[in-house]
Amino acid sequence: MSATADTHAHDDHDVHHHKETFVTKYIFSQDHKMIAKQYLITGTIMGVIGVLMSIMFRMQIAWPEQPNVLFEALLGKWAPEGVMDADIYLALVTIHGTIMVFFVLTAGLSGTFSNLLIPLQIGARDMASGFLNMISYWLFFVSSVVMVISLFVEAGPAAAGWTIYPPLSALPMAQGGSGMGMTLWLVSMAIFIASSLLGSLNYIVTVINLRTKGMSMTRLPLTIWAFFVTAVIGVISFPVLLSAALLLIMDRSFGTSFFLSDIFIQGEVLHYQGGSPVLFEHLFWFLGHPEVYIVLLPALGITSEIIATNSRKPIFGYRAMVASILAIAFLSTIVWGHHMFISGMNPFLGSVFTFTTLLIAIPSAVKAFNYITTLWKGNLQMNPAMLFSIGLVSTFITGGLTGIILGDSALDINVHDTYFVVAHFHLVMGISALYGMFAGIYHWFPKMYGRMLNKNLGYLHFWVTAICAYGVFFPMHFIGMAGLPRRYYTNSNFPLFDDTANANVVITMFAIVGGIFQLVFLYNFFVSIFYGKKAEQNPWKSNTLEWTAPVKHMHGNWPGEIPHVYRWSYDYSKPGHDEDFVPQNVPMKDGEEELHH
């Protein structure tokens, strides 16, 4: 708490200054840096829950219907005598997906780093609206709490898959999880979407209006470009999911027929007539696909920044990188149908979506090649953040390439909803985005907490995680190509798939080891907050503005005037300078050219 008094000494100029209490500083804080930390901690807790769930259902897949102490301890009545129940298996799969996609990789990633970096990197005192920002976090917190509460309802949590396709999700008689559990899921998501929209609007307004003098759009670090475009996609697509959720709530509770028609279940005909589940699929994926990029783009932005800084080189092809972010963002909103090739929609639409989908490979390829070229002839500083960024490029390539198969409507017929899909999207968006998040944490931990993380634990964390990620998801492509459907509680009713059983055991082993080694990270993270080595102001010798701000957090970010910007953020190893970095606030020398324009 002495930090508060200390920073206030520099803080007299700040018109927003007011006396801080514990509550306004740590709980209902309107300071973007504190809100970023709140997002990170909440996202981390949700992440632990999500990963734990995945380890449990992986154990069930590897050793089906075997008693397991872990199940007995954690699942209670859902694991009579330690054997996992089929309903809770589907629930675990569903909630794992929901938590990881929305709560960890959307709110945890975007929420943390957009909040932390947008004001600091563009040179603003805070977000455009600190109050909305605070509301945004607390709505996220409430939605997290509702989601966690939904795990404990009598009939079980939502279990219709994270895509919650009706009628399964709409009819309580179709499945236990479609009762109270699904209601809470929908309520939680509705609150989550409100939170996400408030956050995104704030990011957009801040980036457009509050850039410091000299910070033109073409001088923005790629992180900010990524966060900005992500926020735009979020504002365009999240409301559509909200409408889908609201219509589904109406079908569930008020007897409307938006998504339901001609249903006979449990011995009776239901009254629904004229709706279509395919409509829901369209609405869901209109968000669902852009969501992939909402998750991935911030990670790519973070990676761009970290790879350039640690290569001591400018990012290669800055304008191409910005253009590819914009291209990906645009294309991401017109490809959703590739999730629905075999949903019963018109095959001609399938052709159109195949075309747009494969186009996305082009800007993605540009990004991958530009990262690789940035490494070329660099002076690579192998900090943990750098390792995770290189790891991201690796999984982004591996996972992205199989998208060429899934995006092709003809090939999708045979691998749709198999483990091939699971392997693909976990590598390209799950692991990649997670690496981006880890990279960001390792890189900006000194900025967030004023202390350093232990690098050796970081190396251990990275290498084990990297090996386990490939160990889990690489062989998974092959069992998918063997035709093994996802979301099967056990494969033992299909002798046809018996030869995939050993591979599944290996995959689960990698998953368990990988999961356990995340404890190394958690240990490093929480211990370093209190006992880490004190950070210097600019430990990575970076060019961006956040490293010109004092280590100790203060309202308004900079004592005195906000730094002016004279150059882009990638002047690393620029000829004519002694140091191998030139921060953005250093004026141009006489006759020096701004090369990237």
Added chain:
Amino acid sequence: MTTLLIFIIVLFVAVAMWQMVKIFDLAQVGASNNQVATDKDNTFNGYMMIGFLIFIYAITIASFVYLGDLPLMSNSASEHGPELDNLMIISMVIIFIVQTITQFLLHYFAYKYKGEKGRKALFYADNNFLEAVWTVIPVIVLAGLIIYGLFTWNDIMNVDESEDPMIVELYAQQFNWKARYGGDDNVLGKANVRLIDLDRANILGIDEEDPNAKDDVIVTELHLPVGRPVLFKMRSQDVLHSAYMPHFRAQMNCVPGMVTQFGFTPTVTTEEMRQNPDIQDKVANINALRLERKAEIEEAGQDLNYQFDYLLLCNKICGKSHYNMQMKIVVETQEEFDAWIAEQKTFPNSLNK
């Protein structure tokens, strides 16, 4: 018990690693305790990058060697199957070439240019020619794949009605499949879930007044004559299901409230497929594996000996027993099929009076 053992072993390994790092850290206390990478770290991690590249290649090769015979990349059993498999193989080859090269460049550069104190990186911000190269090459490759893919897709999805396909309804409900044949007239009688009458055993909701329904045949095992085009009409009575027939490279969702369709021509009878050497190897392998789990399998009441059969499985999450929603498919000669279908009850005869 095995689970527990493995769990404990993993835990021990984790603890051991943990301790090693602790020693590693303590050993560093004397040195400058800087958390920023030193040249030593750069070198170590540079070598690790090469090690990791080898790991990626190794796991690729291992997957092909140990799991490569799993995929259904060959031995399709439908007319469009080889075309689709061909496209798959072309895509896979392209993917593996790109994967091998790009992963090499990424990790090799990470090793080659590992940081050294005093060295300065090359200031190299842009090159329009290079950018153009790696924009245009993917464009050309993808254009080829898109065109090939769309032709294949159109081929598969456009059902040629002039070939007089046999009409078969696939009917999905939690958690089983039924199939309905149009009978002699090859026309399915009208049906709607509102007509379902469980007391009369009209479980598919077929309109008893419709003359076309008089010769319909409802079965729980799908038989198909080899070489004859078949057009499936999919219906579901409750939630979404997906009719997945992997051997025929066929899949389509079953959507309540609408009829979806998918057509193909089976080309290999079940008997012929059982004689296929690849399939025989696969079956022998599976049976060897099943022998190891003898007790477990017999306890579950399954046949220990597995024999190859085509399958229709549900591939869209549909509730608790989703994992066991399947139907056997038998492909046979026209004569065998005719004999089989003649034995089946027609719809009016299957009703309770």
